Amino acid sequence: MHGPQPILPLELREVVLALGGRRLIDGISCRFAAGLKTVIIGPNGAGKSLFLRLCHGLIRPTAGEIVWHGAAGRDPASAQAMVFQRPVMLRRSAVANIEYALSLQGLGRRLRRERVAEVLARTGLSEIADRPARVLSGGEQQKLALARAWALRPQVLFLDEPTSSLDPGASHAIEEIVRTLHAEGTRIIMTTHDLGQARRLADEVVFLHHGRIVEHAPAPAFFDGPASPLAAAFLRGELLWRE
Amino acid sequence: MSPLVEALWQAAALILHADSDLAEIVGLSLAVSLGATALAALVGMPIGAMAALFRFPGRRALVVLLDALMGLPPVVAGLFVYLILSRSGPLGFLGLLYSPLAMVIAQFILILPIVAALSRQVVEDHWREYEEQLRSLGAGPGRALPTLLWDGRFSLFTVVLAGFGRAIAEVGAVMIVGGNIAHVTRTMTTTIALEVNKGQLALAMALGIILIALAVSVNGSVHAAKHVAQRWGGQ
Numbered sequence: 263m264h265g266p267q268p269i270l271p272l273e274l275r276e277v278v279l280a281l282g283g284r285r286l287i288d289g290i291s292c293r294f295a296a297g298l299k300t301v302i303i304g305p306n307g308a309g310k311s312l313f314l315r316l317c318h319g320l321i322r323p324t325a326g327e328i329v330w331h332g333a334a335g336r337d338p339a340s341a342q343a344m345v346f347q348r349p350v351m352l353r354r355s356a357v358a359n360i361e362y363a364l365s366l367q368g369l370g371r372r373l374r375r376e377r378v379a380e381v382l383a384r385t386g387l388s389e390i391a392d393r394p395a396r397v398l399s400g401g402e403q404q405k406l407a408l409a410r411a412w413a414l415r416p417q418v419l420f421l422d423e424p425t426s427s428l429d430p431g432a433s434h435a436i437e438e439i440v441r442t443l444h445a446e447g448t449r450i451i452m453t454t455h456d457l458g459q460a461r462r463l464a465d466e467v468v469f470l471h472h473g474r475i476v477e478h479a480p481a482p483a484f485f486d487g488p489a490s491p492l493a494a495a496f497l498r499g500e501l502l503w504r505e
Numbered sequence: 506m507s508p509l510v511e512a513l514w515q516a517a518a519l520i521l522h523a524d525s526d527l528a529e530i531v532g533l534s535l536a537v538s539l540g541a542t543a544l545a546a547l548v549g550m551p552i553g554a555m556a557a558l559f560r561f562p563g564r565r566a567l568v569v570l571l572d573a574l575m576g577l578p579p580v581v582a583g584l585f586v587y588l589i590l591s592r593s594g595p596l597g598f599l600g601l602l603y604s605p606l607a608m609v610i611a612q613f614i615l616i617l618p619i620v621a622a623l624s625r626q627v628v629e630d631h632w633r634e635y636e637e638q639l640r641s642l643g644a645g646p647g648r649a650l651p652t653l654l655w656d657g658r659f660s661l662f663t664v665v666l667a668g669f670g671r672a673i674a675e676v677g678a679v680m681i682v683g684g685n686i687a688h689v690t691r692t693m694t695t696t697i698a699l700e701v702n703k704g705q706l707a708l709a710m711a712l713g714i715i716l717i718a719l720a721v722s723v724n725g726s727v728h729a730a731k732h733v734a735q736r737w738g739g740q
Contacts, residue, residue: 320637339643350638353656353734362652366643394736414642 269330269338269417270296270449272317277326279312279473287312287323288473299440299450301460301481304470305502310453311347313470314420317451318344340367343411344420348427349403351395356387359395360410367414381409385439401432408439419443421452425459437463457497461485469493471502508706515707516714527711534692537605537679538672541612545620546665548613553624554654558632558646568625574618579611583681586611590682603684608692611678616668623664627657659734663727670723674716 272294279287287309294300302310315321316328319339330338352359357378364374382388385405390398395406404424411419421440425433433456440463444450454460460467464481469490477484477493488494496502519527555561556568588594590602590610601607631653632646639649654661676694683690685699693712700709 315637318641320640344641346637346641350635352635352652363642366648 267334267336268296268332269336269341270294271331272418273327273329273331274317275327275329277316277323277328279309279316279321280324286473287316289326290473290475291326292468292475292478294449294451296449298465299444299463300452300466300468301464302451302453302468302470303455303457303460303496304476305496307472308470309473310470311422312473313468314344314422314451314453318342318420320344341417342420343414343416343418345404345407345411345422345424347423349400349407351398351403351406353396354394355392356395356398356406357382357391359406360413363410364413377413381413384442385409385412386435399432401428401435404428404432404436405439408436408443412439412443416448418449418451421450423453423455426455433459469496471496512706512710516710519707519711520714524711527708527715529688530691530693530696530712531715533605533690534673534694537608537692538612538669540609541616541672542620542665542669544609544613545616545668549617549620549668550624550654550661550664553621553626554628554650556621556625557628558650558653568622571618571622571625575622577615577618578677579615579675580677580681582615583611583678586614586678586682602682603686603690605683605690607682608679608690611682612672612675615675615678616672619671620664620668623667624661627660627664628653631657659730662730666723666727666730670720673719 274290274292277287277290278285290313302313304310312321316323319328319342332338333341352362354362360378360381361374364377369377378391379388382391385408387402387405387409390402395403398406408424419440424440425436428436437459440450440452450463452463454463461481464484467477467479467481467484468475469477469484469488469492471492476490477488479489484493485497488497492502552567552571556564556571586607587602589596590599590607591597592602601610628650632649635649635653635656639645639652644652674694676698679685679690679692680695680698683692683695685691685695691699693716697709697712697716700706700712
């Protein structure tokens with residue numbers, strides 16, 4: 263576990279997000295304790311990305327509460343990081359992208375340099391450290407986004423479909439980094455479209471549909487025998503646009 | 506030899522021999538327009554960035570006003586400054602009318618909306634792209650501002666060049682507030698207008714050639730900035 267005091271568990275209480283009269287997140291309640299890798303799955307438009315953004319504090323809920331029980335009055339934001347589906351790279355070198363994130367946390371130059379060198383080495387990006395980040399390949403950019411998040415030493419890492427536009431090789435590399443981060447104590451909460459990836463990575467699964475949690479279960483139980491007909495249909499590959 | 510060709514030869518000779526009158530006029534024009542551009546950049550970029558990043562009462566009206574004033578006619582800007590600086594105007598006691606400083610002020614007013622409005626667009630585009638990531642990293646609009654200005658530096662350089670291009674090429678405003686006084690407020694554009702009226706084309710053509718060369722240089726710089734941005738920033 264990173265940081266001085268754990269911010270988990272995270273609890274959502276009857277969280278609603280309504281936009282334009284539509285309830286995109288519709289009364290979600292759940293709790294995430296430390297230690298697991300949670301994978302959120304569901305059809306397009308289920309609210310997976312919104313769910314992550316709500317948890318990470320990028321969007322305020324219309325109703326309900328999001329509580330970091332361990333934060334105890336402290337701002338939990340600095341103990342979290344998020345990696346987006348499409349990595350957003352600043353117009354500077356790979357190294358400078360990571361250094362920038364660390365400078366926002368107020369780290370001194372020496373500590374920044376050490377952290378940057380460490381995460382670049384561990385993500386296999388040392389060779390391209392000085393190249394402009396935006397001219398890197400999609401896979402390299404996503405690895406760099408993960409390295410940037412890793413350098414922050416977050417207690418909780420949110421990943422929004424981090425491999426959706428990557429080839430199998432790059433996806434494998436990303437999954438390995440996610441496993442390593444988790445092994446070092448970072449709580450993983452991620453979304454994916456890829457059921458294979460969900461099976462490979464998930465300790466527990468949240469199945470979302472129409473902004474509601476249909477099922478929240480340990481991964482083996484969910485994949486071997488989903489409790490809800492909707493989740494079962496989704497796992498069979500059926501299209502759920504009508505339900 | 507036709508009068509036109511003769512005038513062209515004379516113009517070339519003036520440029521090649523670095524005629525002192527010509528050099529003085531070009532120097533004054535550059536000093537006035539560069540001064541106005543620097544001032545407009547100093548004031549316009551922060552205004553544009555604030556309008557892009559922050560929500561405040563009157564923001565929408567400011568954006569509309571800046572966009573509308575991008576097409577401000579130079580003679581109107583000149584008239585406005587003239588009224589302010591004329592002896593009976595509120596700043597008439599400063600005695601600035603018919604001075605290079607008055608011309609700087611007039612060009613500043615002319616290009617400020619251009620620099621501010623285009624800067625707003627640049628910063629807004631970058632903020633739209635970066636917002637979630639920067640907020641995730643803990644940077645709100647205030648902390649993001651220097652980042653956005655730095656990452657948008659090549660685009661903002663283009664904005665500054667657009668302002669300079671507008672300033673160096675305008676004639677109406679500097680004519681009204683400068684008075685086109687020889688060796689004091691005579692710029693390239695006002696000299697061209699005067700010399701054409703006098704039927705003396707050589708100096709006018711020489712200055713025209715220099716103005717075109719400046720326009721080409723500005724455009725070349727814009728392309729160079731874009732090339733550098735693509736190569737180093739992946740923009």
